[in-house]
Amino acid sequence: MSTADPVSPSNSGATPLDLPSITTAPKALLHDHLDGGLRPRTVLELAGECGYDDLPETDADALAQWFRNAADSGSLERYLETFAHTVAVMQTPEGLFRVARECAEDLAADGVVYAEVRFAPEQHLERGLTLDQVVEHVLEGFRAGESAARVAGKRIRIGCLLTAMRHAARSREIAELAVRFRDRGVVGFDIAGAEAGFPPSRHLDAFEYMRAANAHFTIHAGEAFGLPSIQEAVAFCGTDRLGHGVRIVDDIAVGSDGEPTLGLLAAYVRDKRMPLELCPSSNVQTGAVDSLEKHPFDLLARLRFRVTVNTDNRLMSDTTMSREMYKLVQTFGYGWSDLERFTINAMKSAFIPFDERLELIDDVVKPGYAVLLG
Ligand SMILES: O=c1[nH]cnc2c1ncn2[C@H]1C[C@H](O)[C@@H](CO)O1
Numbered sequence: 001m002s003t004a005d006p007v008s009p010s011n012s013g014a015t016p017l018d019l020p021s022i023t024t025a026p027k028a029l030l031h032d033h034l035d036g037g038l039r040p041r042t043v044l045e046l047a048g049e050c051g052y053d054d055l056p057e058t059d060a061d062a063l064a065q066w067f068r069n070a071a072d073s074g075s076l077e078r079y080l081e082t083f084a085h086t087v088a089v090m091q092t093p094e095g096l097f098r099v100a101r102e103c104a105e106d107l108a109a110d111g112v113v114y115a116e117v118r119f120a121p122e123q124h125l126e127r128g129l130t131l132d133q134v135v136e137h138v139l140e141g142f143r144a145g146e147s148a149a150r151v152a153g154k155r156i157r158i159g160c161l162l163t164a165m166r167h168a169a170r171s172r173e174i175a176e177l178a179v180r181f182r183d184r185g186v187v188g189f190d191i192a193g194a195e196a197g198f199p200p201s202r203h204l205d206a207f208e209y210m211r212a213a214n215a216h217f218t219i220h221a222g223e224a225f226g227l228p229s230i231q232e233a234v235a236f237c238g239t240d241r242l243g244h245g246v247r248i249v250d251d252i253a254v255g256s257d258g259e260p261t262l263g264l265l266a267a268y269v270r271d272k273r274m275p276l277e278l279c280p281s282s283n284v285q286t287g288a289v290d291s292l293e294k295h296p297f298d299l300l301a302r303l304r305f306r307v308t309v310n311t312d313n314r315l316m317s318d319t320t321m322s323r324e325m326y327k328l329v330q331t332f333g334y335g336w337s338d339l340e341r342f343t344i345n346a347m348k349s350a351f352i353p354f355d356e357r358l359e360l361i362d363d364v365v366k367p368g369y370a371v372l373l374g
């Protein structure tokens with residue numbers, strides 16, 4: 001296989017592939033952080049309401065620009081510092097509810113029909129809420145946002161993932177919380193935060209607990225740190241998916257003739273159809289890749305890894321699901337059938353029951369792309 005071959009020819013008689021038309025396409029999103037997707041105006045208003053006066057800007061446009069610039073640091077650690085401001089305004093029932101409701105509404109307006117949105121409950125206890133209360137307020141916000149979207153003529157379903165911070169020591173507790181809320185809208189568990197120095201195996205008991213409960217989880221791995229992190233997540237922790245996983249490319253050698261050779265770990269990840277939650281813009285901002293052009297997304301897609309397109313943090317990257325897809329179209333020349341495949345990859349990899357995934361694929365995704373394909 002030559003890596004120069006397009007995945008599929010660009011669409012011919014179909015709807016033109018531009019940002020407005022991508023916005024109308026049904027999309028599935030597996031990796032989106034609740035505390036990384038606030039509306040800039042909401043950050044300002046909630047800060048005013050709760051008396052948080054450490055925001056770096058007082059105007060919504062300037063604040064949006066500040067997040068973007070500050071996150072453009074080339075380092076995951078510095079990128080993560082920007083979350084201090086969003087987490088600070090998500091400490092009250094009203095704040096958590098509003099942010100979750102607006103998240104569902106914004107994703108629905110962007111044409112996302114299924115999303116798994118994650119956040120770390122342990123970071124929202126500063127004003128006396130319990131872990132259970134934090135989760136309840138967020139889930140209520142998602143339900144309200146889904147209803148508001150329905151009234152606006154948009155269909156969306158949000159599943160919630162509970163994240164434990166990898167530098168902290170509450171992962172087992174958060175895993176138990178995720179299982180406790182499994183019938184109320186929480187569909188899985190995750191670990192996030194600085195990767196270097198905090199290997200996934202540090203949280204093995206949490207993953208073992210999830211596996212014993214027949215519950216799903218993903219692990220941020222292979223973003224700021226390389227193959228050893230992915231190896232631990234896959235081989236020791238038994239992850240269902242890889243959050244980013246972009247450094248799996250380090251286990252693929254592309255010869256001078258363009259022929260790729262997969263190492264054992266890359267081959268295993270591909271053979272197992274392990275989903276990669278790739279987040280193109282975020283990866284450039286944190287320095288995981290040098291540029292979009294150099295992003296291994298296309299190599300991985302051509303090699304038929306189970307690639308999915310994700311936003312990570314819409315506020316920090318000033319992006320949307322449609323914009324991430326459009327950037328990939330512009331960079332790699334994808335057509336509608338490619339976008340449909342990435343979307344079906346994501347739906348197949350979702351943590352909701354199989355029959356519900358299938359229903360979304362058959363009743364929403366395929367008919368939506370059939371219209372766009374012409
Ligand atoms: O891309 C990421 N890698 C590691 N950690 C991340 C990333 N994006 C957000 N986080 C962290 C910061 C948030 O406060 C936390 C929970 O959403 O997860």
Ligand SMILES: [Zn+2]
Pocket residue numbers: 031033192220243312
């Ligand atoms: Zn992330």
